[in-house]
Every structure is written in C-alpha cells, then in structure tokens.
Amino acid sequence: MTFLSDAYAAAFGTPEQAAASHRPAALRVLICGAVDDGKSTLIGRLVAEAGGMTDDQRLALAEASRLFGTTGAELDYSLVTDGLEAEREQNITIDVAYRYLATTDRDFVIVDTPGHEQYTANMATGASQCDVAVILVDAVRGLRTQTFKHAAICSLLGIRHVVLTVNKMDAVAYDETVFREIVDAFLTIAAPLQLTVAPIPLAARDGVNVMVVSTLTPWYQGPSLLHHLSSLAVVPAPTATGLRLPVQGVARTPEGERLYTGSVVSGTIAANQKINIASSGVEVIVNRLVDRHGPTDEAGPGEPVAFTLTPETDLGRGGMVTSGSDRPVLSDLFSAFVIWFGRQPLFAGRDYEMRLSTATSPVTVTAIRGKLDVARGSQVSATHIDRDEIGICHLATPAKVAVDPHAHCPPTGRFILIDRASGDTVAAGLIRHALDRGSNLFTQRLTVDRQAREGLLGQxxxxxxxxxxxxxxxxxxxxxxERKLHAKGKLTLLLDGDNIRQGLNRDLGFTEGDRVENLRRVAEVAKLMVDAGLIVLCSFISPFARDRAMVRERLSGCPFFELFVDASLQTCEQRDPKGLYAKARRGEIRNFTGIDSAYEIPTAPDLVLDTDRASADDLTEVIVSWLTQRGVLA
Structure with a gap:
C-alpha cells in the first residue's frame, strides 16, 4: 500500500521531472522541531553521508563521540552541529548552526535551530532565511506544542514548503499506523497555515530513508529525504515589483555631491531614472549609479549601490526611494504579528524602539487583538502576550513610515522591537497591513500654542x-x-492615583496590563494639561521602570521631572494610612506593590525625596528651591 504518493507527486513533481531540469539554485533548509526529536542527528547523518565531512572532521567526530556521545561505540552524528560546550554537556541545541553541503544534484545551506521553548527567538532567526522547513517529530512522543509553534512561525515568515519527518520510527517498529496518525494530525494544522506538506518516515540514527528509501518501510512509496530536497522546486511567493531601496548611509563625493548608499530590496534602479522619496513623494532623478564593480547602468534586488540625485534632497539613513505604481504604504498605524521574546509579558500601551529595514523609530503597542493558538492554528483573545507566544497587535509610530505587508515584500514588512530601557531585543514582527485610520489622521496645526498659554498665565x-x-x-x-505653588499664584493640577481610578480609570484593575493602561491614560491627560500651561503634579506608585520610561517618552516635548519618594517598606507598613498593607498580608488584596508585586526602584530619578529622614513640609521646600534653581519656576 502506498501512502500519499499521488498527492506527493502532485505537490512536488516526480523524480523524473526533477532530473530533466537544470541544476537548481542552492536550497536553504531549516531543520526544526521540539527538543530531542533528533534534529542534530539527522543533520550529522546528512553531512557525513553526503560527503560533507573530511577525514580529519570524521576523526574529530569519533573523538567527540567517545567523550560526549550517547550512542555507545558508534558515531554520534548529533555532535556534528552541536559545537557549543554547553550544548554537548546538555545534549541540546542552543545556537543556530549552519552547514554547507553540495551533492551532485544541488547545493544546500542547512540551518539547525534549537527546540527548547526558551530559544524560540533563535528558531525564528534561522527560519527567516530559509526556503523550506524540515520539521521533525518523535514517533514515540508525537506532536508537541513546539511542533505547532514552529509550523506557525514558518508560515508567518513565508516558508510554504514543509517536510514533516516522523523520526525514530525504529522505536515503534516502523508501524505505518503511528506514522499515518501523526501526519493526519499535523495536516489539520497545516491547512489553515497554508503549508504544503511532504511526509517522510525516518530513523535518522540508522539512516533509514535519509539518503535512500529503506526496505524497512515497504508501505512508504515516496522519495528519501535527500532525494526530495534535491528535486524540490521552490516557487517564490509573489512579491513587490516596484523599486524599494532603503538608504543605509550618506557620504560626500570628491565633488561635494551627496552620495546615498543602500541595497536594492525589490525592483530595479537605473541611471537617469525618475524615482520618488517614499516619505514625501518628491520626484528626483538618479544622476550617477555605482555598484561594487564601479559605474553601472542598472542594479537589481540584493545589489548594494551608491548613487547621487538631482536635485539633492534631504534624505538620510532610514529613508527610502521608490518608483513605479507598486509602492510601500505610508502609515503611522498598522497591524502586525509579534513573536514575543521578552522575559516579561507584552502589554498594550508600552513603548519600544522599532527597527524596520534601515529605519529606526519609537513605536507604541496600542492594542493586543489576540494571539495564535498554535495547537489549533486559530486566533484567540488575549490581554497580554507571554514569552514565545505570537500576538496580533496594533502598533503606532509618531511619524509615518514606509511599510509593506510581509507577504508582499518581506524585507520591508518585518521588524524587531527593542526594549528602550535595557536595549534587549524583545520581539520580531511581521506587518499584516496598514490600518486605514493610520493614513487618514493628520496633526491639526493650532494658532494658540503652549508658549502662548504660558505667557498668559505667567508661568x-x-x-x-x-x-x-x-x-x-x-x-x-x-x-x-500644590498648596505652596497656589499661594505663589501658580495654576496647578494634581492627578492622584486613587482619584483617577474613581473616574477616568474606574474600569481598570491592578494587573500588570491594567497598570500599563492606567499610566498611559494619565500621561495623555498630563500632556494635555501641560499644553494648557499648567504645572501638573502626578502622584502614582508607577512601580515598573519601563512604564515610567513610557511616561517620560510620551511627555518628551515638555519639561518632565521624575521625583522618587523614597521610604523603606518597613516604614510604609508602619504608616499604612489606608490599611492596605495589612489587607495584602492577609491575602485580601492581590498584586499589591511591595508585597506580591515588585517595585523597581528608579536608577536615575531627577530628585530623591527621603521621607524616612525629612518631613513633607521640609521636602516641599526642597522641591521649590530645586525647581527655582533650574529656572523652571519663577
């Protein structure tokens, strides 16, 4: 009995059709799956048996197998790729490993990625560069969450061809029923992800169906793994046709002209061609064009170039030039898939730094619309995104940026998010589409500004x-x-945490997500009040450093000072003016800062007020004197 042989041939072509074609381009192959499914062993077997190892490397593998191996006297092929000492000691893959392999039929770049959940970021990095994915499944353990997560990430990153290799078939006596059940279960997930799946039974440790089809699986009539990869014709997804050239840098020619540099992402750029500045639509002409070999008439995708423009224009790193009717969209609000790597959950309202191609911009996650249930291939509701989950989010930038849906033009449709406080990369994102209201809203210029209102108030x-x-x-x-400033004739407004929560923010609780939204709303109110010329005093616990940084960022256009009111937890509990600490200790209040929720002490506040050592009246005098010395309080 054959298994999926007709469907296999229809999807990928027959071996005879592949043999009749010319040598195909090098194939970038992602090897992924849950931990201990046998990825490294499979790659080692491929490399060793396809002639990718020298005699010296084979001797080194034998020695490594003796010291670190798990296969007794035999070669442990998993050690071919697990080069890090930590990996060998733990028998896991941590880093992304690359192997280059050439057979008589094709060249390969093999990308080995980790299976542990905490290294999902590494897996996504490897997947972003690949044409086809080989997803391994342990025949004994079956499909696991990481299997589905890897399938979802492959789909999001544009990989459409997947080889589902059910490994360790020897452990189930090469039972066709086990193979069929695993494949059928995986296909139900692959369909909504739009993956084309080729299933192959394997025993990588013994080489079964890796290089040639084995007699141990007579019920399987498809090709071996290597034969399949050698004959696979990857049909590229439709992509952008118009010019997209992100500017990487600007220099000066000996003649004093501005020389713009960058790599062509899509389309072509030619000397004397009319092109447009993406951010403004201004039309310019390419004067001179140079590639790595010297002056040239034209350059295409992937080629680095330098060029001058007539007339010269204000265009710097992060800008983009385009041409043709197929152009990126300018928007400051868009929907995206976000693969979250941060140690702490992602909540709406937080600010990050977005790096999109060569452009860098502040960005705010304005809403979380859901997350992917990778086990079912569907979208579910969510208020936050945990580490290694895939969220569907709305993001906003202060100014419009040139973006494409990732499915249309991957290089201009993917980005990373940076935590602005720690500098850590916390997410990879794929743009789904620009949101209509993002391109239809414009800042209204007003005649009376903050300076005019401050002049009227005299402050x-x-x-x-x-x-x-x-x-x-x-x-x-x-x-x-506030009493002291009022006595001085200053117009003030005090925003207090408890008061705000009884009105504007009465719909919010004290979960981390609600705390973020609480402060976001307060920051927006404070921004409006300071724009009216008022002195705004905001009294909020605001326990998390990243949220205080978000507030500071939102108020970056006006004088903003962070005052840390320092008192020990013991002192605060002794005071306990509202009896809240006692309730929290009894478990009557959850997520109470200082008890079961952390307070992150400011590392660089503008002013520290130690209430263990000084009274409120004395510290008030300190603040007034400090503001006067800084010239912000007359």
Missing amino acids: KGLVLWFTGLSGSGKSTIADAL
Missing part, C-alpha cells in the same frame, strides 16, 4: 511625576507642594 508648564511605594508620602508631598 512655565511642567510635569512633576511622584513615584514610590504606597505610604511613602507621595500624595502628602504633592498636596503640600
């Missing part, structure tokens, strides 16, 4: 942000300061 608008534990004295000091 400078500013924001004082008081942060500290409950009971530290934030509200007491803020209230005393």
Whole structure:
C-alpha cells in the first residue's frame, strides 16, 4: 500500500521531472522541531553521508563521540552541529548552526535551530532565511506544542514548503499506523497555515530513508529525504515589483555631491531614472549609479549601490526611494504579528524602539487583538502576550513610515522591537497591513500654542511625576507642594492615583496590563494639561521602570521631572494610612506593590525625596528651591 504518493507527486513533481531540469539554485533548509526529536542527528547523518565531512572532521567526530556521545561505540552524528560546550554537556541545541553541503544534484545551506521553548527567538532567526522547513517529530512522543509553534512561525515568515519527518520510527517498529496518525494530525494544522506538506518516515540514527528509501518501510512509496530536497522546486511567493531601496548611509563625493548608499530590496534602479522619496513623494532623478564593480547602468534586488540625485534632497539613513505604481504604504498605524521574546509579558500601551529595514523609530503597542493558538492554528483573545507566544497587535509610530505587508515584500514588512530601557531585543514582527485610520489622521496645526498659554498665565508648564511605594508620602508631598505653588499664584493640577481610578480609570484593575493602561491614560491627560500651561503634579506608585520610561517618552516635548519618594517598606507598613498593607498580608488584596508585586526602584530619578529622614513640609521646600534653581519656576 502506498501512502500519499499521488498527492506527493502532485505537490512536488516526480523524480523524473526533477532530473530533466537544470541544476537548481542552492536550497536553504531549516531543520526544526521540539527538543530531542533528533534534529542534530539527522543533520550529522546528512553531512557525513553526503560527503560533507573530511577525514580529519570524521576523526574529530569519533573523538567527540567517545567523550560526549550517547550512542555507545558508534558515531554520534548529533555532535556534528552541536559545537557549543554547553550544548554537548546538555545534549541540546542552543545556537543556530549552519552547514554547507553540495551533492551532485544541488547545493544546500542547512540551518539547525534549537527546540527548547526558551530559544524560540533563535528558531525564528534561522527560519527567516530559509526556503523550506524540515520539521521533525518523535514517533514515540508525537506532536508537541513546539511542533505547532514552529509550523506557525514558518508560515508567518513565508516558508510554504514543509517536510514533516516522523523520526525514530525504529522505536515503534516502523508501524505505518503511528506514522499515518501523526501526519493526519499535523495536516489539520497545516491547512489553515497554508503549508504544503511532504511526509517522510525516518530513523535518522540508522539512516533509514535519509539518503535512500529503506526496505524497512515497504508501505512508504515516496522519495528519501535527500532525494526530495534535491528535486524540490521552490516557487517564490509573489512579491513587490516596484523599486524599494532603503538608504543605509550618506557620504560626500570628491565633488561635494551627496552620495546615498543602500541595497536594492525589490525592483530595479537605473541611471537617469525618475524615482520618488517614499516619505514625501518628491520626484528626483538618479544622476550617477555605482555598484561594487564601479559605474553601472542598472542594479537589481540584493545589489548594494551608491548613487547621487538631482536635485539633492534631504534624505538620510532610514529613508527610502521608490518608483513605479507598486509602492510601500505610508502609515503611522498598522497591524502586525509579534513573536514575543521578552522575559516579561507584552502589554498594550508600552513603548519600544522599532527597527524596520534601515529605519529606526519609537513605536507604541496600542492594542493586543489576540494571539495564535498554535495547537489549533486559530486566533484567540488575549490581554497580554507571554514569552514565545505570537500576538496580533496594533502598533503606532509618531511619524509615518514606509511599510509593506510581509507577504508582499518581506524585507520591508518585518521588524524587531527593542526594549528602550535595557536595549534587549524583545520581539520580531511581521506587518499584516496598514490600518486605514493610520493614513487618514493628520496633526491639526493650532494658532494658540503652549508658549502662548504660558505667557498668559505667567508661568512655565511642567510635569512633576511622584513615584514610590504606597505610604511613602507621595500624595502628602504633592498636596503640600500644590498648596505652596497656589499661594505663589501658580495654576496647578494634581492627578492622584486613587482619584483617577474613581473616574477616568474606574474600569481598570491592578494587573500588570491594567497598570500599563492606567499610566498611559494619565500621561495623555498630563500632556494635555501641560499644553494648557499648567504645572501638573502626578502622584502614582508607577512601580515598573519601563512604564515610567513610557511616561517620560510620551511627555518628551515638555519639561518632565521624575521625583522618587523614597521610604523603606518597613516604614510604609508602619504608616499604612489606608490599611492596605495589612489587607495584602492577609491575602485580601492581590498584586499589591511591595508585597506580591515588585517595585523597581528608579536608577536615575531627577530628585530623591527621603521621607524616612525629612518631613513633607521640609521636602516641599526642597522641591521649590530645586525647581527655582533650574529656572523652571519663577
């Protein structure tokens, strides 16, 4: 009995058809799957038996097998790729490993990626460069969450051809029923992900169906893994046809002209061609064009070039030139898949740095619309995205950026997110589409601005942000300061945490996501009030450094000062003016800062107010004196 032989031939062509064609281009093959499914062993077997190892390398493998191997006296092929000492000691793959292999039929770049959940970021990095994915499944353990997650990531990153290799078939006595059940279950997930699947039974440790088809699986009539990969014709997905050239840098020619550099992403650029600046639509002409070999008339995708423009224009790193009717969309609001790598969950309202091609921009996750249920291939509702989950999010940038849906033009449709406080890469993103309202909203220019209102009031608008534990004295000091400023004839507004939560933010709780939204709304209100010329005092616990950084970023256009009201937890509990610590200790209040929710002490506040050592009145005088010395309070 044959298994999927007709469907296989229809999807991938017959071996005779492949043999009749010319030698295909090098194939970039992703090897992935859950931990211990046999990825490294499979790659080692391919490399060793396809002539990818020298005699010296084989001797080194034999020695490594003796020291670190798990196969007794035989060669442990998993050690071919697991080069890191930590990997060998733990028998896992941590890093992304690359192997180059050439057979008589084809050249290959083999990309070995880790299976552990905590290294999903590494797997996504490897997948972004590949044409086809080989997903391994342990015949004994069957499909696991990581299997589905890897399939989803492959789909998101544009990989459409998947080889489902059910490995360790020897452990189930080469039972066709086991193979069929695993394949059928995987196909139900592959369909909504639009994956074309070729199933192959394997025993990588013994080489069964790796290089040639084995008699141990007489019920399987398809090709071996290597034969399949050698004959696979990858049909590229439709992509952008118009010119997209992100500018990487600007220099000066000996004649003093501006020389723009970058690599062509799609389309072509030619000397004397009329092109457009993506951000403004301004039309310019390519004056001179140079590639790596010297002056040239034209350059295409993947080619680095330098060029001059007539007339010269204000175009720098992160800008983009385009041409033709197929151009990227300019938008400051778009929907995206976000593969989250951060140690802490992703919540709506937080700010990050986005790197899209050569452009860098602040970005805010404005909404979380759901996440992918990788085990079912469907979207489910979500209020936050945990590590290694895939979210569907809306993101906003302060200014419009040139973007493409990833499916249309991958290089201009993928990005990474950077935590602005730590500098860590916390996510990889794939743009789904620009949101209509993102391209239809424009900032209205107003005649009366903040400076005019400040002149009318005779004061400078500013924001004082008081942060500290409950009971530290934030509200007491803020209230005393407002009384003193009011006596000086200053127009102020005090935004207090408890008061705000009884009105504007009464719909929010105290989960981390609600805390983020609470502060986002307060920051927007404070921004409006300081724009009116008011001195705004904000008293909020604001326990997380990244959220205080978000507030500071949103108020970056006005004077903003972070005041850390410092008091020990012991002192705050002794004061406990509202009885909240006692309730939290009894378990009556959850997510209470200082008890079962952390407070991250500011590392560089503008002013520290130690209420263990000084009274509220004394500290109020300190603030007034400090503001006066800085010239923001007359």
